[in-house]
Each structure stands twice: as structure tokens, then as C-alpha cells.
Amino acid sequence: MGKRIGLNLIEHSSPTGATYLWTHPDDHTEHYKDLSYWVELAQLLERAKFDTVFFPDALGVLTTYQNSRDVAVREAMSVPKNDPTYFIPAMASVTSHLGFTVTCSITYDHPYSLARKMTTLDHLTDGRIAWNVVTSNLKSAALNFGLTDQLDHDVRYDRGDEFLEVCYKLWERSWEDDAVIRDRQARIYTDPSKVHDIQHEGKFFRVPGIHLCEPSAQRTPVLFQAGSSERGREFAAKHAECIFLNAITSEETKFLTADIRRRAEQLGRDPIGIKFYPRLLPVIGTTEEEAKARLADYLSHVSTEGTLALVSSWTGIDLSVYKEEELLQFLEKRGTGTQHTADSLYRYDKDKKWTLSELSKLFAFGGLGGVTAGTPEQIADYMERFIDETDVDGFNISYMVRPSGIVEFAEQVVPILQNRGRVQTEYQTGTLRHKLFGSGSQLPADHPGKQVQLFP
Amino acid sequence: MGKRIGLNLIEHSSPTGATYLWTHPDDHTEHYKDLSYWVELAQLLERAKFDTVFFPDALGVLTTYQNSRDVAVREAMSVPKNDPTYFIPAMASVTSHLGFTVTCSITYDHPYSLARKMTTLDHLTDGRIAWNVVTSNLKSAALNFGLTDQLDHDVRYDRGDEFLEVCYKLWERSWEDDAVIRDRQARIYTDPSKVHDIQHEGKFFRVPGIHLCEPSAQRTPVLFQAGSSERGREFAAKHAECIFLNAITSEETKFLTADIRRRAEQLGRDPIGIKFYPRLLPVIGTTEEEAKARLADYLSHVSTEGTLALVSSWTGIDLSVYKEEELLQFLEKRGTGTQHTADSLYRYDKDKKWTLSELSKLFAFGGLGGVTAGTPEQIADYMERFIDETDVDGFNISYMVRPSGIVEFAEQVVPILQNRGRVQTEYQTGTLRHKLFGSGSQLPADHPGKQVQLFP
Numbered sequence: 001m002g003k004r005i006g007l008n009l010i011e012h013s014s015p016t017g018a019t020y021l022w023t024h025p026d027d028h029t030e031h032y033k034d035l036s037y038w039v040e041l042a043q044l045l046e047r048a049k050f051d052t053v054f055f056p057d058a059l060g061v062l063t064t065y066q067n068s069r070d071v072a073v074r075e076a077m078s079v080p081k082n083d084p085t086y087f088i089p090a091m092a093s094v095t096s097h098l099g100f101t102v103t104c105s106i107t108y109d110h111p112y113s114l115a116r117k118m119t120t121l122d123h124l125t126d127g128r129i130a131w132n133v134v135t136s137n138l139k140s141a142a143l144n145f146g147l148t149d150q151l152d153h154d155v156r157y158d159r160g161d162e163f164l165e166v167c168y169k170l171w172e173r174s175w176e177d178d179a180v181i182r183d184r185q186a187r188i189y190t191d192p193s194k195v196h197d198i199q200h201e202g203k204f205f206r207v208p209g210i211h212l213c214e215p216s217a218q219r220t221p222v223l224f225q226a227g228s229s230e231r232g233r234e235f236a237a238k239h240a241e242c243i244f245l246n247a248i249t250s251e252e253t254k255f256l257t258a259d260i261r262r263r264a265e266q267l268g269r270d271p272i273g274i275k276f277y278p279r280l281l282p283v284i285g286t287t288e289e290e291a292k293a294r295l296a297d298y299l300s301h302v303s304t305e306g307t308l309a310l311v312s313s314w315t316g317i318d319l320s321v322y323k324e325e326e327l328l329q330f331l332e333k334r335g336t337g338t339q340h341t342a343d344s345l346y347r348y349d350k351d352k353k354w355t356l357s358e359l360s361k362l363f364a365f366g367g368l369g370g371v372t373a374g375t376p377e378q379i380a381d382y383m384e385r386f387i388d389e390t391d392v393d394g395f396n397i398s399y400m401v402r403p404s405g406i407v408e409f410a411e412q413v414v415p416i417l418q419n420r421g422r423v424q425t426e427y428q429t430g431t432l433r434h435k436l437f438g439s440g441s442q443l444p445a446d447h448p449g450k451q452v453q454l455f456p
Numbered sequence: 457m458g459k460r461i462g463l464n465l466i467e468h469s470s471p472t473g474a475t476y477l478w479t480h481p482d483d484h485t486e487h488y489k490d491l492s493y494w495v496e497l498a499q500l501l502e503r504a505k506f507d508t509v510f511f512p513d514a515l516g517v518l519t520t521y522q523n524s525r526d527v528a529v530r531e532a533m534s535v536p537k538n539d540p541t542y543f544i545p546a547m548a549s550v551t552s553h554l555g556f557t558v559t560c561s562i563t564y565d566h567p568y569s570l571a572r573k574m575t576t577l578d579h580l581t582d583g584r585i586a587w588n589v590v591t592s593n594l595k596s597a598a599l600n601f602g603l604t605d606q607l608d609h610d611v612r613y614d615r616g617d618e619f620l621e622v623c624y625k626l627w628e629r630s631w632e633d634d635a636v637i638r639d640r641q642a643r644i645y646t647d648p649s650k651v652h653d654i655q656h657e658g659k660f661f662r663v664p665g666i667h668l669c670e671p672s673a674q675r676t677p678v679l680f681q682a683g684s685s686e687r688g689r690e691f692a693a694k695h696a697e698c699i700f701l702n703a704i705t706s707e708e709t710k711f712l713t714a715d716i717r718r719r720a721e722q723l724g725r726d727p728i729g730i731k732f733y734p735r736l737l738p739v740i741g742t743t744e745e746e747a748k749a750r751l752a753d754y755l756s757h758v759s760t761e762g763t764l765a766l767v768s769s770w771t772g773i774d775l776s777v778y779k780e781e782e783l784l785q786f787l788e789k790r791g792t793g794t795q796h797t798a799d800s801l802y803r804y805d806k807d808k809k810w811t812l813s814e815l816s817k818l819f820a821f822g823g824l825g826g827v828t829a830g831t832p833e834q835i836a837d838y839m840e841r842f843i844d845e846t847d848v849d850g851f852n853i854s855y856m857v858r859p860s861g862i863v864e865f866a867e868q869v870v871p872i873l874q875n876r877g878r879v880q881t882e883y884q885t886g887t888l889r890h891k892l893f894g895s896g897s898q899l900p901a902d903h904p905g906k907q908v909q910l911f912p
Contacts (some may be wrong), residue, residue: 033578059568069648070648074644076645076646082644082669083572086580087545087546089491090546093491093495116537120469123489145569181665187531192525209596209600213538221533
């Protein structure tokens with residue numbers, strides 16, 4: 001029997017993520033504002049034994065395309081966007097096992113308040129929280145936080161390293177395991193000698209005090225990362241326990257997986273202790289023909305301009321200045337945004353000349369690849385084959401029409417994979433980290449979060 | 457029949473707020489970390505027709521006393537402390553009417569992210585969110601956010617005025633009512649011409665962009681304030697729709713109420729459009745004797761040192777340097793902390809010489825006064841009489857032992873007041889603001905939040 005296939009759902013706190021076709025007649029994405037939507041989704045995912053639901057987030061609007069927010073606003077391309085962390089307590093209250101991956105920026109938040117937010121959520125969920133660590137890349141976010149421009153790409157990662165160091169000190173070193181004793185006779189709720197000031201003084205942060213919360217089950221939430229630029233992979237290799245991949249092909253997946261594992265090993269970490277999850281966007285039909293017809297139908301609802309606005313912000317290049325079919329010299333024109341798109345395209349096919357319409361289709365569903373149309377059996381076959389070829393650990397499932405896309409996957413594809421012994425039929429016990437890695441609730445000893453010292 | 461008595465519960469995200477006696481045998485305050493505690497509490501409060509549950513918060517530790525956090529940590533005096541905003545989605549998912557008052561600091565948060573947080577919660581609760589606006593007063597919080605010291609008291613309020621101005625622009629002016637149209641045929645989810653950049657450029661903040669969320673039912677959450685210093689009252693008179701009072705006596709209550717109403721009127725607001733809620737800490741017995749015996753029992757669990765640590769941080773004066781019974785020259789020794797305690801004492805009795813032990817008892821339950829011990833009928837009588845004498849709008853109920861204190865009040869006192877027609881037996885329809893004021897979901901026209909302009 002093959003390796004277990006882990007399942008995560010990508011869900012957005014917007015009417016569209018990168019993928020929801022809000023003009024489609026089956027779409028009911030306007031319920032993104034309703035608590036009942038999120039509660040029912042949690043119940044569906046736990047029935048289907050998903051590992052986690054993953055909430056991307058960004059505190060800005062896409063403004064690179066045409067130097068304007070108009071296309072993004074008109075197409076609801078990641079705007080409006082609520083704060084997804086607030087879905088979690090309600091979703092946790094109707095589930096017992098489902099994990100929750102929160103995206104929080106290390107650029108526009110402060111480690112002192114972010115650490116409390118994560119610990120609170122980890123307490124309330126009994127240890128089911130993961131943190132997707134992102135360095136924000138939207139200029140509009142920087143501006144609205146009062147900066148004159150976004151931080152330089154590599155500086156963002158340097159600041160990110162220190163941000164995590166502060167968090168590790170707060171989570172792992174401030175409160176000893178037996179600090180809270182609740183001794184009524186001795187009148188000691190917490191032993192002050194077992195709670196430590198972290199005394200952090202760095203280049204970006206100065207945090208002298210104690211963590212505000214007592215330790216939660218996991219202390220440090222499970223750490224997810226998605227960076228795939230050179231600096232991003234180094235950052236991921238140092239900190240991440242799970243990696244989201246946007247890779248196009250199994251070759252690309254294998255390249256990134258091997259590269260990050262190699263870097264992790266050089267940093268003294270167990271390279272197979274990192275889990276990888278590429279994106280998968282299944283389109284399901286009762287026959288292959290029906291699935292392909294549905295995909296064609298879905299593609300007809302794709303907004304080319306909306307997609308270009310998305311890619312423009314990803315690459316930092318205003319694609320509105322290029323004429324249809326005009327060659328985009330991506331690699332020569334690395335802009336101020338994230339380099340990951342350009343890097344991925346480059347690795348995918350160095351010599352290919354991409355046209356605008358090709359790019360638009362490529363990006364139509366929010367990223368590089370992962371779209372697969374077929375019967376439930378064909379999709380299950382594809383997933384098994386991809387896992388066996390690449391040795392990744394599962395998928396981030398995305399979908400096109402909300403909520404039918406996820407309901408169909410959960411009810412039609414998951415049971416097949418469960419019958420084949422590839423998707424779990426019962427959850428493991430314990431915290432999210434223990435469920436994923438089987439080795440306890442806390443960070444492993446070789447992780448920098450466990451090695452951080454207060455007085456080095 | 458007299459005026460309706462509104463009910464709010466004060467609840468802390470800590471093992472103790474100012475009031476929970478964690479050493480008492482009946483105390484089960486360790487459940488503050490559990491989602492099930494908060495869910496059950498919400499159900500209890502909605503059964504008893506409470507208006508809101510109010511969560512105080514602070515992002516720091518009490519360190520003024522002995523220039524140390526040790527007493528606060530040992531006595532769990534507001535530490536550990538989780539982020540209370542995360543209780544709300546779970547509590548909202550099992551209720552339909554109960555309101556939620558969130559405390560967020562305008563000193564250590566940024567208006568751009570705070571505005572999104574509030575709008576998200578207002579969407580998820582269908583318009584049941586209130587914001588208790590505080591200017592943080594803990595030096596330890598300032599230090600952990602990288603500042604060398606906390607902001608000056610009056611500068612905090614100036615920054616607060618601008619913080620609210622930014623929020624008003626985001627909530628009230630960025631998205632027009634009919635901006636979101638979801639027109640599938642025309643491919644317009646949101647009409648970009650009806651979404652406005654706020655273009656805010658001020659002394660403390662620069663926020664050029666649009667609000668990230670579409671408007672929620674209330675747009676601006678119901679605004680609560682508790683400041684009672686001179687500058688704090690001016691701030692409250694300008695912004696607050698509801699005021700929490702810590703006043704000692706009905707005279708003090710009448711003074712503060714009249715003073716804030718007068719200031720509000722001078723600012724062009726309807727003075728009777730502001731609601732006032734003093735604290736009430738009921739101790740219930742089947743007989744008056746039993747109630748008094750319970751109060752004596754509870755007082756025996758008060759930590760004098762813990763209380764002094766609390767008061768030291770409130771006043772900014774390290775009370776550990778004074779010997780027992782030594783006179784505290786509060787008014788001559790105004791420290792760096794909030795002046796509200798000293799001001800209140802001064803107004804209460806200008807000439808009284810307070811001793812440490814008197815002060816400790818006075819503050820034992822987390823503030824000035826409000827403790828009343830008696831049978832359920834006696835407590836109901838007291839509440840009716842206090843309301844009729846002072847013309848306030850209800851109470852903030854606090855309690856000493858968790859959770860029995862609130863269960864007893866809800867099950868024994870509330871029904872009496874309902875039978876007397878003083879507490880509602882059914883909720884009004886609509887949003888929290890409509891329930892409280894009966895005049896629609898949004899801010900009234902005379903409120904500065906409704907008058908803010910983008911291009912003045």
C-alpha cells in the first residue's frame with residue numbers, strides 16, 4: 001500500500017480567491033461573510049478527514065495592473081477580504097480534529113501580538129493551529145501601514161528570521177512546562193521563577209518581556225511556508241515543517257522538494273521531517289467527457305483581465321502595457337514584486353516564449369498548474385501517481401465553484417482514495433503536529449525554534 | 457413601569473480579571489482557555505437576555521508594584537491573558553442576539569488592520585459587535601512593542617482621535633452602500649467607482665487606500681469607552697455611544713454622567729443618545745445573612761498584594777514602598793499611569809486620608825465600588841433604585857467566583873427583574889446598535905463618524 005495522501009483545502013476569505021468563478025450560475029460565494037458557511041465547511045472537511053483548511057491572506061489590494069485597483073475591485077479579485085483568523089474558533093467548536101492554517105504576515109504584524117494570537121488559537125483548538133508564514137509583497141499594503149514603499153524582498157526575509165526568533169523565544173522559552181501550578185494553599189497560580197523575560201534585542205525588534213499566554217499544547221504552531229524564490233527556499237528550509245508548492249509538473253515538484261530538503265539538511269535539520277503539498281485543482285465529471293466539458297464551461301467564466309491583475313501583482317510587472325500575443329520578457333524584467341512566478345516559469349521551460357493569452361490561461365486558476373479534469377477514479381489515479389512519482393505528502397485542494405467544487409471532491413473522490421487505503425478513514429489522536437508527524441505535540445529537537453536560547 | 461435595565465457581563469480572558477478568586481474552592485477559572493467554557497457562557501447570557509458580554513484587554517503585564525511582574529504572575533493578576541477577540545466567533549455561532557464588546561487598544565494596533573478585524577467580526581455576527589476603545593496605559597506593553605516608554609497620556613488621546621478618524625473613513629466612507637452589486641451578466645462584483653481611497657494624511661497615520669472589507673451591517677461597531685480622566689471624558693463625549701463607569705456612589709455616577717452629557721452636547725451630539733453602565737458586583741445569598749457571610753468568605757480569598765499590584769499599575773505609583781496604614785498622597789503623586797483612579801478618589805472624598813488596607817479593600821474587587829450583597833430580591837431592589845436615582849441605562853455585571861457567580865445572577869436575579877418589567881424578556885430585532893438605541897443599525901447623523909469627510 002502506498003504512502004498516505006494528506007489533504008488540505010485552500011479557502012479564501014474573499015468572494016474569489018484566485019480560483020472562484022463568481023459569475024458561474026452554480027457559484028454561491030457571497031456566503032463568504034456568513035458564519036454558517038464556515039461552520040458547515042468545517043463539518044464537511046472533518047467528515048472527509050482533511051488534515052487542515054488553509055487560509056491565504058494579504059492586507060492589501062492588487063494595484064500593479066494599470067497602476068489601479070479597478071480591475072481587482074470589479075472582479076472581486078481578493079477584495080473584499082475579511083480577516084480569516086476569525087472563522088477558526090467557530091469552525092473549531094464543531095470539530096475535534098481538523099487543523100487550521102492561518103496566514104499571518106511578518107511584515108505588517110508585530111511578534112508580540114502575533115504570538116499571543118497564535119497561542120490563543122492553539123489553546124481554543126486544543127493544538128490544531130498551523131501558521132503559514134508570509135512576507136507580504138503588496139505595495140498597497142505597505143502604503144496603508146504608513147510606509148513609503150514595501151520592504152526590499154531580501155530585507156523582508158531578514159526581518160522574517162528575526163520575527164520568528166522573537167516568536168520562538170516567547171513560545172518556547174518564556175514559560176516553563178511546570179510554571180502554572182494553581183496551588184490554592186500556597187497561593188501560587190504561576191511560579192514567577194519559571195516565567196522568563198525574553199530580553200530580545202535585535203536589528204528589527206526589541207522585546208524585553210514575557211509571553212502573555214501560558215503555553216498551549218503545541219507551543220509553536222505547526223509552521224507552513226510557501227516561498228519558492230531562492231531566498232524564500234532558504235527561509236523555508238530553516239523554519240518550515242510543511243511546504244505549499246505551486247509547481248507545474250512533477251519534475252518541478254521534485255526539483256523544489258529536493259532543493260529545500262538539501263538546504264534543510266545543511267542547516268542541521270532532518271530533511272525528511274518536512275512535508276510538501278502541491279496544489280491540485282480537480283474538475284469532476286461522471287465521464288471524462290463531462291469533466292472536460294465542465295472545465296471548458298469554467299474557463300469561459302475566467303476573467304482574463306482579473307487574472308492579469310493577479311499575475312501583475314505577483315510579478316511586479318504591469319502586464320497591461322503589453323499587447324495581446326506580445327512576448328513577455330519576464331526573466332529580463334524582474335520587477336519589485338515576488339520573483340517566484342518568474343522563477344517558476346524559468347525553471348519550467350527556459351526557452352519557451354510565453355504569450356499573454358497563454359499566460360492568462362496558465363494562471364486562470366490561481367497559479368501554476370494543478371488543474372486536472374476527469375472522473376473521480378481518474379482524479380484519484382492522478383493523485384496516487386503524482387504522490388508515488390514525486391514523494392510529496394499530499395495536496396492542497398483548490399476548487400473553481402463554491403461550494404459545489406469542494407463538496408464533490410469530498411463526497412466523490414475522497415471515498416475512492418479511502419477505499420484504496422491512501423486517505424485516512426480515522427484521524428490520529430493528539431495535536432495537529434502529532435497527527436502530521438506522529439512524534440509528539442512540539443517542535444522536534446533539530447528545529448531552530450527548539451534551539452533558541454534566551455541568553456546566548 | 458421604570459426604565460429598562462440593560463445588562464452587560466464583564467469577562468476576562470485570564471484566570472482572574474480584577475475579581476475572580478481563583479483560590480476559592482468553588483472557582484473553576486482554569487477553563488478560561490477552553491472553547492466550551494465560552495460557548496456555554498454565551499448560551500447562558502442569551503437565555504438571561506443580556507445585552508452584551510464585554511471583554512477588557514491589555515497587551516502588557518502589571519509591573520509597577522515592586523518594579524516587578526512577580527506578584528501579578530504569582531496571583532494570575534491579568535496574566536496569563538489570551539486574545540479575547542477569538543472567543544467571539546464561537547460564541548456568536550450558538551447565539552442570535554447577544555452582543556460582543558471587544559477591547560482593542562488604539563496605542564499598539566494599526567487602524568488599517570483593526571478596521572478589518574472589526575468589520576470581519578461584524579459580518580460574522582450579523583452586526584453584534586461593539587468596540588471598547590482604550591488607550592493603553594501599561595509601560596510593559598509599550599516596551600514589548602519596541603517603544604522606549606509609553607506615550608504621554610494626552611498624546612495617547614490625540615493619537616486616539618486620529619486613529620478613530622481613520623477608522624471612520626474606512627468604515628463609513630470607503631465603500632458606498634450600493635458598491636457591491638454582484639452583477640454576473642455585466643461581470644461587476646463591485647463597482648470600482650463606488651469604492652473610495654480614503655487618502656488620509658495625518659500627524660500619526662498615513663492611509664491612502666480603500667477599506668479591505670465590504671460594509672457590514674453596522675459599518676462602525678457600537679463604540680464603548682471607559683475613560684474617566686478629564687481628557688478621557690472629553691474623548692468619550694466625542695466618540696462614545698456607551699460608557700462604562702467605575703464610579704463609587706450614585707453621586708459620583710450622576711456627576712460623571714452629567715459631565716459627559718454636557719461635553720457631548722457642546723460637541724453637537726444628542727446628550728441623551730449616550731448610554732451609561734456602572735459596574736455591579738452582586739454577592740447572592742438565600743438570606744441577607746448568608747449573602748454577607750459569603751462576602752466575608754470571598755474577602756478572605758482576596759490577595760492584598762495582588763490588589764496593590766493592580767492599583768499600582770492603575771495609578772502609576774509603586775504602592776510597595778508605603779508601610780501598612782501609611783497615608784498615600786495620591787493626589788500629590790500623580791505618576792505616569794492613568795489618572796483615573798486618583799481622580800475618582802479625589803472626587804469621592806477630597807479630604808479623606810486613605811490607608812493602604814482601606815485602599816486594598818476598596819479595590820479588592822477590581823475597581824471602585826459596586827459590591828452589593830443580599831438576597832436576589834435585595835439585589836434587584838438595589839439595581840432598580842440605583843437606576844431610578846441616577847438615570848443610567850443598566851449595569852456591567854462582574855462576579856467573584858467563576859462560573860457560579862454569573863450563573864446565580866442569571867438564574868436568580870434576572871427573573872425577578874424580568875417579572876418586574878425591568879429586564880427584557882425578548883430581544884429586540886436587528887443589530888446591536890438597533891437593539892440598544894432603536895434607531896437603525898448605523899451611527900446617528902450627529903456622531904463624528906457619520907460626519908467625517910474624505911476630502912475636507
